[in-house]
Amino acid sequence: MSQQQSDDRKPAASRKRQWFREFPDPMVLIFMVLVVVYAMTFFVPAGEFAREVVNGRSRVIPGSFEYLSDIANLHFFRVFVAIPEGMINAAQFLFIVFIAGGLFHILKGTGALENAIGIAAYRMGAGNSIKSRNLIITAGTFIYGFFGMAVGAENNIALVPVGVLIAAAIGCSRLVGVTMAVGGIAIGFALSPINPYTVGVAQSIGELPLFSGWWLRSLMMLTCLATLAAYICLRVVNIEFKDDQPVEMSRKLKDYALSRNNLAVLGIFLAGLVIMLFGVFTRGWYIKEIAGNFLLMAILIGLASGLSANQLVQRMMEGASSVTAGALVIGLAASIQVILSDAHIIDTIVHSLSAIVGDMPVALAAVVASVIQGVINLFIPSGSAQALVTMPILIPLADLVDMSRQLMITAFQVGDGLTNLFTPTAGGILAMLALGRVSYAQWLPVILPIMVPLYAMCWIALIVAHYIGY
Known part of the structure; x- marks a missing residue:
């Protein structure tokens, strides 16, 4: 018997496995984070800022932080109660995933989207060369980035399966389509020059003209989208992806x-x-209205394609069931914030992290501020809510250390936005992954390597911006 035959007969478990398959199941991964956060509640003291309502919005009063002495430790059973509570809190994300899953299952059954993408891919020369494949991936990444910039993140959930079909049309895996769609949307939203949820709220608190300083954010966004497109073309297309339901033309x-x-x-x-x-x-409109719109679209498309009422319901149920696992991951991730809120330690974490910036050189402080915002984003995943909590603290801090308010807001945007690509509490991104049928455990090893150059470029931009008086 030859050595080659002997190697082929070895049990699969004894062969060298791809490192990205060693990640735990996303449910296990997020539950581990939940347990770590619960452990934090025993050594991070409870604290709270005073808040005031300005123009109908609640904002933190700088210098008002106080520790709370009457907050009891959480019982361990609270970890398990927090999970259904998190699912209730994240219900809008769960249901838009279910409804969008049903919509695209019906749409897929009509063949219309596949036919349209097949025609478009053929006219662009897909399959003729690696060059044409890379051109389509690059164009797709920038188009998704534009949607993220102009429309927002969660509002583009329905477009993720389109990316999967585009990837299938050029002979690539589902992973390529999801990275192109989710990565493009997230970067476009994260570094958008006109993001009303983060930049708009932060600049209103900082008393700056709306969307001023747009040119730096535009430059960072375009550079990061180009880097993502190159990463997909050079690396992601070559990753062996285990797909239980491969999409093929x-x-x-x-x-x-x-x-x-x-x-x-x-x-x-x-x-x-x-x-x-x-x-x-x-x-x-936000998630609930968009979900209702998707439901109406599903009904109209089903009727236009000749489905009976019973067939329509059956297709919706089949589509919803196919994304159930991903939807439940969103609910489990939301339980992390339940524990943090119950223990009253979110404000303590914000207060402690913001104090770190005070004694640093300004250029370095801008970079560190973005890192701090990334950490805070794990605990306050909403960009607008994070702006309302942190900007009343960091804007006066920027004045004290002679940092421009514009630079502090841009540092906030970098830290808050890019972190959404991998943090387990980003409900919108998890919803997109669920709809694209790429698990969180499969996503992390793919997206984490590209985060290094993305952050490096943005940090260099922050440092240069300080020295040119941005």
Whole structure:
């Protein structure tokens, strides 16, 4: 028997495994974080800032932090009670994943989206060369980045499966499509020059013109999107991805065509997206309204494709069941904030971290401020809520250390935004991963390596910005 045959007959468990498959299940991973956070409640003292309402918004009063002495330690059973409470708190994210899963299952059944992407990919030369494949990936990354910049993160949840189909059309794995879509959306949102949720709130607190200093954020966003696109083309396309439900094009690209019914279905889908954007920009729509819009789109698309009421419900249930695991991860992650809130240690963590910046050189302080905001983002995952909590503290601090308010706000945006790409408490990103059917454990080893150059470029930009008087 040859050595090669002997090696082939070795048990699979004894062969060298890919390192990214050694990550624990996402449920295990997040539960471990939950236990660590619970342990923190025993040595991080409870504390609280006083707050005031300004222009209808609650904000922290600088210098008002006080420790609380009457907060009892949490019982260990509270860890398990926090999990269903977290699911209740994150219900809007869970249900948009279920509804969007149903919508795309119905849409997939019509074949309209696959046909449209097949035609577009064929006309762009997909499959003819690595160059054309990389061109499509790069264009897709920037398009998703634009949507993240202009529309926001959670508002683009429905577009993640489109990225998966684009990846299938160019012969790549689901992982490539999800990295292109989720990474592009998250970077576009994180470094958006016109982000109303983070920059808008922070600049209103800092009394700066709305979206001023846009050019630096635009430069960082475009540079980071280009870096992500190169990373996907050079590395992610070559990662061996274990996919229980691989997406493959059903025919050769040249054979795709759109029927009248396909055109009607795509018309309903695009009209639904336009209505969603109109609601977001003019009516203040958020997750609940967007989920309702998705549900209406699913019903109309099902009826247009000839489904009966019973068939429509069955397809919705099948689609929802396919994303159940990912939706439950979102609820489990939300339990982390339940423990932090019950123990009253969020304000203590914010107070302690913000005090670190005071005695540093200004350029270094800007970088450290972004790191601190990233840590805080784990405990306060909402960008606007984080701005309301931290900016009343950091804006006066910026004045004291002779740092421009604009630079402090940009440091806040970098720390808050980029962290969403990997933090387990970012409900919107977890919802996108669930819809793309890439688990959190599969996502981390892929996204973490690219975070190093992304942060490095943004930190260099912050340092240079200080020295040029930004």
